[in-house]
Amino acid sequence: MAQFEAPDFFEIDLLLSEEERLVRDTVRAWVGERYLPLVERAYREGYFPAQVIPELAELGVLGGNLDYGDFPRFGSVAYGLVLQELERGDSGLRSFVSVQGSLVMYPIWRYGTPAQKDRWLPALHAGRAVGCFGLTEPDHGSDPGGMQTRAVKDGEGYVLNGAKMWITNGTVADVAVVWAKLDGEIRGFLVEKGTPGFSAPEQRGKHSLRASVTSELIFQDVRLPADALLPDARGLGGPLACLNQARAGIAWGVVGAAMACYDEVRRYGLTRRQFGRPLASFQLYQAKLVDMLAEITKAQLLNLRLGRLKDEGRATPPQVSLAKRNACAMALEVARTARDMLGANGVADEYQTMRHMCNLESVKTYEGTHDIHTLILGRHITGIDAFGAAP
Amino acid sequence: MTTPPLKTLVCLKRVVDTETRVRVAPDGREIDLAGVQFIIAPYDEMAVERALQLREAAGDGRVTVLTVGPEAATKELRSALAMGADDALHLVCDGRLDAAQTAALIAEAVRDRDLDLVLCGKQATDDDDAAVGPLLAAHLGWPCVAFAHALDVEGRTAVVRRELDGESEVLEVALPAVVTAQKGLAEPRYPGLKGIMAAKKKPLESRRAEPPAARTERVALALPPARGALRTVEPTAEGLRGLLTALRDEKKVL
Ligand SMILES: Cc1cc2nc3c(=O)[nH]c(=O)nc-3n(C[C@H](O)[C@H](O)[C@H](O)COP(=O)(O)OP(=O)(O)OC[C@H]3O[C@@H](n4cnc5c(N)ncnc54)[C@H](O)[C@@H]3O)c2cc1C
Numbered sequence: 001m002a003q004f005e006a007p008d009f010f011e012i013d014l015l016l017s018e019e020e021r022l023v024r025d026t027v028r029a030w031v032g033e034r035y036l037p038l039v040e041r042a043y044r045e046g047y048f049p050a051q052v053i054p055e056l057a058e059l060g061v062l063g064g065n066l067d068y069g070d071f072p073r074f075g076s077v078a079y080g081l082v083l084q085e086l087e088r089g090d091s092g093l094r095s096f097v098s099v100q101g102s103l104v105m106y107p108i109w110r111y112g113t114p115a116q117k118d119r120w121l122p123a124l125h126a127g128r129a130v131g132c133f134g135l136t137e138p139d140h141g142s143d144p145g146g147m148q149t150r151a152v153k154d155g156e157g158y159v160l161n162g163a164k165m166w167i168t169n170g171t172v173a174d175v176a177v178v179w180a181k182l183d184g185e186i187r188g189f190l191v192e193k194g195t196p197g198f199s200a201p202e203q204r205g206k207h208s209l210r211a212s213v214t215s216e217l218i219f220q221d222v223r224l225p226a227d228a229l230l231p232d233a234r235g236l237g238g239p240l241a242c243l244n245q246a247r248a249g250i251a252w253g254v255v256g257a258a259m260a261c262y263d264e265v266r267r268y269g270l271t272r273r274q275f276g277r278p279l280a281s282f283q284l285y286q287a288k289l290v291d292m293l294a295e296i297t298k299a300q301l302l303n304l305r306l307g308r309l310k311d312e313g314r315a316t317p318p319q320v321s322l323a324k325r326n327a328c329a330m331a332l333e334v335a336r337t338a339r340d341m342l343g344a345n346g347v348a349d350e351y352q353t354m355r356h357m358c359n360l361e362s363v364k365t366y367e368g369t370h371d372i373h374t375l376i377l378g379r380h381i382t383g384i385d386a387f388g389a390a391p
Numbered sequence: 392m393t394t395p396p397l398k399t400l401v402c403l404k405r406v407v408d409t410e411t412r413v414r415v416a417p418d419g420r421e422i423d424l425a426g427v428q429f430i431i432a433p434y435d436e437m438a439v440e441r442a443l444q445l446r447e448a449a450g451d452g453r454v455t456v457l458t459v460g461p462e463a464a465t466k467e468l469r470s471a472l473a474m475g476a477d478d479a480l481h482l483v484c485d486g487r488l489d490a491a492q493t494a495a496l497i498a499e500a501v502r503d504r505d506l507d508l509v510l511c512g513k514q515a516t517d518d519d520d521a522a523v524g525p526l527l528a529a530h531l532g533w534p535c536v537a538f539a540h541a542l543d544v545e546g547r548t549a550v551v552r553r554e555l556d557g558e559s560e561v562l563e564v565a566l567p568a569v570v571t572a573q574k575g576l577a578e579p580r581y582p583g584l585k586g587i588m589a590a591k592k593k594p595l596e597s598r599r600a601e602p603p604a605a606r607t608e609r610v611a612l613a614l615p616p617a618r619g620a621l622r623t624v625e626p627t628a629e630g631l632r633g634l635l636t637a638l639r640d641e642k643k644v645l
Binding site for chain 1: 408410411428465466469470473581582583584585586587588589590591
């Protein structure tokens with residue numbers, strides 16, 4: 001495959017530190033050399049290529065932004081660039097890393113006891129353990145506050161009952177961060193693989209994110225010890241703070257997928273000829289490339305700004321919503337257009353665009369659908385909540 | 392084999408990414424650098440990797456990386472520090488140098504250093520001179536083994552394997568020595584984010600260097616002529632016959 005040429009139309013590179021560029025280039029090279037050769041088969045057959053886990057750990061990307069132990073502790077922009085490059089490979093790869101870092105390690109780091117941190121953070125960072133994040137339920141997706149999974153106090157410990165659905169990494173996870181109501185309040189629990197009453201069957205049959213594991217989590221009278229509870233998370237704010245981390249990462253990630261599609265279709269247009277000329281010589285074809293580049297460039301700049309605000313501790317949840325919403329819609333549009341521009345080749349797995357396009361349908365949906373982020377921003381702008389019950 | 396702790400210097404060059412499609416600048420003598428990505432020259436990177444492996448095998452030692460190049464080449468030095476090198480020396484110098492100028496600058500900078508081993512790539516992938524290592528050895532008065540496929544160190548002796556045309560040779564050479572890396576010497580590691588974060592705290596000394604006058608001058612640079620059109624051959628007996636005929640009559644290779 002020809003080497004990826006990343007679009008950087010506004011020389012955003014010059015706004016990055018040397019370190020940030022090095023991080024980006026390292027992950028970019030790794031994805032090209034080590035991951036891309038695996039992904040088509042994994043996607044076709046529907047599995048996550050787990051042999052990359054030790055390599056991701058070696059790179060230090062698994063939760064490596066957290067301030068803990070001897071972790072690398074890179075900033076938000078460097079982390080964003082990591083995710084951008086990983087999703088240039090596949091959204092499933094980026095999802096794995098986002099879940100492990102932002103949705104499993106982050107809540108343990110932020111809400112956990114020192115013992116919970118020491119037990120899990122080094123293992124998760126080193127890829128010796130995999131985690132998953134269980135919030136969504138069969139009957140509660142956009143409305144997680146309505147969740148039905150319940151924990152009740154039982155002596156020193158707890159008993160958990162309920163079910164989660166659409167949980168990335170569920171089947172392969174050694175530890176699940178599970179959100180459940182305890183005395184009516186949402187709390188987080190660490191549930192270990194193999195705990196009696198806990199099972200995590202894989203959900204097969206996805207048309208999207210096929211190189212990623214998605215599972216149900218089922219809890220039938222699962223007895224948890226007292227130290228399974230994350231003490232410092234109370235209410236919906238607990239999981240939402242995790243999602244806020246992950247959503248920022250998604251905003252970066254999908255730009256990588258869009259860049260991959262743009263790069264592929266730009267090359268294609270230059271070599272594929274119809275009516276005796278390259279496709280890229282037609283105005284309609286050019287206009288589409290121009291729209292793609294314009295949208296990618298805007299999203300790149302927005303991400304950089306978001307990352308800097310995050311490092312200054314000033315990024316707000318509505319800003320994250322806007323970035324996630326914009327980037328996902330943009331990337332999906334780029335991928336759909338690029339799919340079209342590849343003609344019949346666009347449906348063949350020799351080209352990566354349709355894989356990205358199918359993946360992006362999930363990415364647009366998870367961590368708050370496009371419309372849910374619209375509602376979040378609408379509430380922010382007007383002060384009026386348009387989610388559910390009449391105001 | 393017990394590897395002793397070594398003080399190793401690795402010379403590396405910032406070069407245009409080998410996968411870049413190069414364009415010639417309007418002056419007809421330089422490469423157009425607009426939008427081009429740079430990397431550590433691949434054989435140099437293998438040399439860095441082997442130096443790090445030797446240090447790891449010994450459990451001690453020091454790996455210093457050096458480059459002669461523009462201000463921007465700190466990126467390549469940082470990248471080697473991120474891989475694990477201990478410190479870096481940057482001889483800042485703009486414009487293109489020939490191998491003799493580069494070797495002279497390096498020799499002057501390292502002559503008084505206490506070193507056991509100097510590693511270079513067998514050649515930089517931009518100029519393909521394959522001369523800096525041997526010239527540097529001559530300046531220092533050290534032995535030199537070029538195109539090393541394998542390198543180990545035992546006591547004060549480097550054991551170097553070279554792959555020749557059809558046979559394989561093993562040389563022993565007394566340290567200090569210069570060895571240049573051929574493909575196969577080592578598979579470079581990815582730096583890793585921890586290494587990258589640690590690299591900014593490692594010492595990187597940077598100073599201007601005045602090269603001696605050049606005795607070669609590049610007067611023209613051009614791209615190779617475009618390759619002929621691609622022909623496809625049907626996988627049939629007739630197609631293969633056509634291919635053989637073309638190879639014999641047109642290309643005259645049969
Ligand atoms: C591949 C994949 C992986 C996932 N991984 C995880 C994971 O690891 N952990 C986890 O907890 N979850 C995960 N999810 C679940 C995901 O977060 C949910 O699917 C998402 O929140 C949407 O919920 P839902 O599917 O129940 O859709 P619904 O909430 O039923 O929404 C359906 C549609 O209705 C719209 N809608 C909903 N409410 C409103 C409203 N008030 N006003 C207007 N429109 C509305 C939505 O925008 C959407 O278009 C994953 C999903 C997928 C597809």
